[in-house]
Amino acid sequence: MMEAQPIYWTHYVATCLFALGLLGFLIRKNAITVLMCLELMLNAANLILVELSMRTGTPDGIIMVVFVITVAAAEVAVGLGIVLNLYRLKETVELDAFKSLQG
Amino acid sequence: MKELFFIFFSLYTIAAALGVVLAKNPVYSAFSLILSFFGLSALYVMWGATFIGMIQILVYTGAIVVLFVFVVMLLDLGSVVTDHSHSWLTVMVSAIAVWFFSLLMLRTFNHTPLVAPATPLAESNTRLISQLLFTEYLWPFEILSIFLLALIIAIYALTRPDAADKRKVHP
Amino acid sequence: MEAFLPVLVLLAISLGLCVGIFGVSTLLNPRNLPPVATKLNPYECGVKPEGGARQPFHSQFYLIAVLFLLFDVEGVFFFPWALVYRESLASGGALLLAIAVYMGLLTLGLVYIFRKDCLEIM
Amino acid sequence: MTGLEWIILLSKLLVIYLTIVHVVPIMIWVERKGAALIQDRPGPNRVGPFGLLQPVADALKFLVKEDPIPNSVNRVLYAMGPFMTLVPASLIVAVLPVGDFFEVQGKSYFMQIADINVGLLYLLSISSLGIYGILFGGWASNNKYSLMGAMRSASQIISYEIPLGLAAVGAVTVYGTFSLREMALGQEGTFLAVLPRWGVFMQPIGFLVFFISAFAETNRLPFDLPETEGELVAGFHTEYGSMKFATYFMAEYMNMATISGLMTTLYFGGWHLPYLTDATLLGWLGGQRNLLAVLQFLIFFFQSCCLPAHFRLGALDGAAFPL
Numbered sequence: 001m002m003e004a005q006p007i008y009w010t011h012y013v014a015t016c017l018f019a020l021g022l023l024g025f026l027i028r029k030n031a032i033t034v035l036m037c038l039e040l041m042l043n044a045a046n047l048i049l050v051e052l053s054m055r056t057g058t059p060d061g062i063i064m065v066v067f068v069i070t071v072a073a074a075e076v077a078v079g080l081g082i083v084l085n086l087y088r089l090k091e092t093v094e095l096d097a098f099k100s101l102q103g
Numbered sequence: 104m105k106e107l108f109f110i111f112f113s114l115y116t117i118a119a120a121l122g123v124v125l126a127k128n129p130v131y132s133a134f135s136l137i138l139s140f141f142g143l144s145a146l147y148v149m150w151g152a153t154f155i156g157m158i159q160i161l162v163y164t165g166a167i168v169v170l171f172v173f174v175v176m177l178l179d180l181g182s183v184v185t186d187h188s189h190s191w192l193t194v195m196v197s198a199i200a201v202w203f204f205s206l207l208m209l210r211t212f213n214h215t216p217l218v219a220p221a222t223p224l225a226e227s228n229t230r231l232i233s234q235l236l237f238t239e240y241l242w243p244f245e246i247l248s249i250f251l252l253a254l255i256i257a258i259y260a261l262t263r264p265d266a267a268d269k270r271k272v273h274p
Numbered sequence: 275m276e277a278f279l280p281v282l283v284l285l286a287i288s289l290g291l292c293v294g295i296f297g298v299s300t301l302l303n304p305r306n307l308p309p310v311a312t313k314l315n316p317y318e319c320g321v322k323p324e325g326g327a328r329q330p331f332h333s334q335f336y337l338i339a340v341l342f343l344l345f346d347v348e349g350v351f352f353f354p355w356a357l358v359y360r361e362s363l364a365s366g367g368a369l370l371l372a373i374a375v376y377m378g379l380l381t382l383g384l385v386y387i388f389r390k391d392c393l394e395i396m
Numbered sequence: 397m398t399g400l401e402w403i404i405l406l407s408k409l410l411v412i413y414l415t416i417v418h419v420v421p422i423m424i425w426v427e428r429k430g431a432a433l434i435q436d437r438p439g440p441n442r443v444g445p446f447g448l449l450q451p452v453a454d455a456l457k458f459l460v461k462e463d464p465i466p467n468s469v470n471r472v473l474y475a476m477g478p479f480m481t482l483v484p485a486s487l488i489v490a491v492l493p494v495g496d497f498f499e500v501q502g503k504s505y506f507m508q509i510a511d512i513n514v515g516l517l518y519l520l521s522i523s524s525l526g527i528y529g530i531l532f533g534g535w536a537s538n539n540k541y542s543l544m545g546a547m548r549s550a551s552q553i554i555s556y557e558i559p560l561g562l563a564a565v566g567a568v569t570v571y572g573t574f575s576l577r578e579m580a581l582g583q584e585g586t587f588l589a590v591l592p593r594w595g596v597f598m599q600p601i602g603f604l605v606f607f608i609s610a611f612a613e614t615n616r617l618p619f620d621l622p623e624t625e626g627e628l629v630a631g632f633h634t635e636y637g638s639m640k641f642a643t644y645f646m647a648e649y650m651n652m653a654t655i656s657g658l659m660t661t662l663y664f665g666g667w668h669l670p671y672l673t674d675a676t677l678l679g680w681l682g683g684q685r686n687l688l689a690v691l692q693f694l695i696f697f698f699q700s701c702c703l704p705a706h707f708r709l710g711a712l713d714g715a716a717f718p719l
Contacts, residue, residue: 284490342557
């Protein structure tokens with residue numbers, strides 16, 4: 001698996017992914033795309049966890065990733081449920097339409 | 104050879120992630136998300152975490168993105184592409200902020216001392232993970248089941264079928 | 275990872291097959307046929323198409339998808355359990371208890387769904 | 397990897413993959429002929445002896461037909477839809493074991509494309525990707541019936557994925573491994589002195605659940621609600637013509653073949669014949685045994701097509717969750 005030369009730049013990939021997710025989170029207005037960008041950020045964190053876990057020889061990081069995936073699924077389920085309700089309210093999912101918290 | 108594959112999948116993942124962020128149409132975003140998760144799963148497998156790689160496809164690509172696609176299709180968001188992007192100033196400021204943030208992250212990663220593996224994880228670590236999950240991580244696991252139960256109730260509360268939904272096509 | 279190399283090769287082959295099918299069928303297709311308007315309309319059994327195809331659906335579909343997601347995630351935890359089940363039988367029933375609690379809570383969720391008739395009207 | 401290993405890998409790959417691809421026309425012929433037999437009509441009988449060349453003629457026809465692309469479709473996704481089902485359908489083949497092993501120059505090679513230690517998970521996860529072709533294809537067609545058919549099809553497939561997975565969990569508890577090869581190895585010999593040590597006898601309920609879910613997953617009758625001709629024209633592929641339609645069709649049949657193969661591996665002892673332990677005989681017969689079992693299942697799949705049974709969609713989706 002890991003030869004004498006460990007590959008040290010997976011965290012560059014993860015940082016890139018996280019940065020892209022964050023950028024999308026900031027500049028996109030569609031609520032669903034924003035949620036997708038959130039997923040990207042979570043995955044970047046997962047990648048780092050897996051990398052560190054394999055590099056330090058401890059399986060804890062991998063188990064953490066299993067839990068993160070579960071919680072991410074939960075987050076998406078609730079998040080998209082909220083988006084559906086927002087759509088019912090205003091017939092749009094543009095986040096700018098929901099500046100005020102009053103229905 | 105191996106490095107080549109690594110570089111390829113890394114670049115592929117990042118390119119697909121770029122697609123998620125830049126695509127105007129949410130359907131294309133979801134499609135790019137699928138591709139990017141594929142690349143990630145390949146990276147996991149190359150690191151030796153085959154179990155995670157498979158779970159990634161099974162849960163993320165096979166279920167979570169399905170949910171995204173379902174919602175995009177349910178709400179009919181893909182056909183009328185409304186291009187309400189932020190002003191250039193906002194985009195630039197966000198980009199610069201993200202740039203600095205990622206520099207900070209990289210600096211942290213590069214300066215974290217790593218303990219060298221006393222016994223590196225074996226190729227087939229699936230069994231080890233399974234054992235740990237049910238011994239050392241038993242309590243998180245059980246708490247997770249309560250969490251999921253709460254989630255089911257929450258989901259029902261969120262998407263209770265409304266009598267007021269008139270305009271909907273009944274399947 | 276060596277074990278996954280054939281999968282990669284297979285992926286390449288199947289992608290090649292796709293491209294091949296597409297290419298051959300484009301080559302062999304009759305071209306320069308006069309465009310017929312009715313052929314290019316959405317097919318609705320000969321009746322003129324009316325209204326947009328993409329209309330908001332009933333949110334019941336969302337409920338199905340979301341429940342699938344949840345139970346899929348729950349199912350993921352059964353796999354590692356099943357892997358070590360045999361070995362742990364020798365060392366007492368702690369594992370059995372763990373999964374019993376887990377399954378009990380999940381069944382509670384399932385019962386809740388059925389009590390609320392989530393999957394009733396379709 | 398040395399050159400010889402590459403050659404062996406490629407030949408294994410081509411043999412197994414091409415077998416699955418070529419099973420498709422044979423399956424179609426068997427289906428049509430079998431249905432004709434049951435319904436007392438001749439069936440395909442023009443092209444070749446007993447109409448055996450009918451699928452070839454069909455394929456040729458598909459290739460040279462005009463491929464009208466409706467004006468309203470989303471062209472990129474419309475073109476990619478069929479391939480998004482075909483690629484996962486071909487990828488699943490990789491982990492199906494078709495025999496024990498063979499030896500070349502003193503080294504033994506498994507009769508399986510890739511012996512992945514998480515083979516079962518791989519299979520389940522890749523097979524869950526097939527739904528994207530249906531969803532995106534149905535959506536890109538921009539047709540009411542396509543979209544509705546796609547949604548129905550997708551919700552049926554995802555509903556039945558969970559019982560499929562749970563049935564597979566049952567098999568994992570028995571054999572204590574994810575590798576399909578080791579599972580098949582675990583079914584060697586007999587138990588209770590008489591019965592072969594097959595999954596069906598170890599896990600009868602699991603097998604039943606798996607069997608029903610497999611029917612639903614492949615959209616066969618009696619689970620063909622996504623393609624009810626009376627309500628939706630043809631399901632998600634209403635707008636597809638020519639080779640694109642054929643690709644969907646092919647992917648569907650390939651899925652059927654692989655799911656039958658999985659059923660054989662999990663519940664019918666893989667390549668093991670009952671009561672036979674002679675290694676040489678097994679080595680020769682083994683490869684065919686699996687294929688025979690696959691064919692047996694396929695024939696069963698088709699025969700049940702002729703059973704006039706329909707479920708309501710709601711009843712169907714509802715039934716999936718308790719399973």
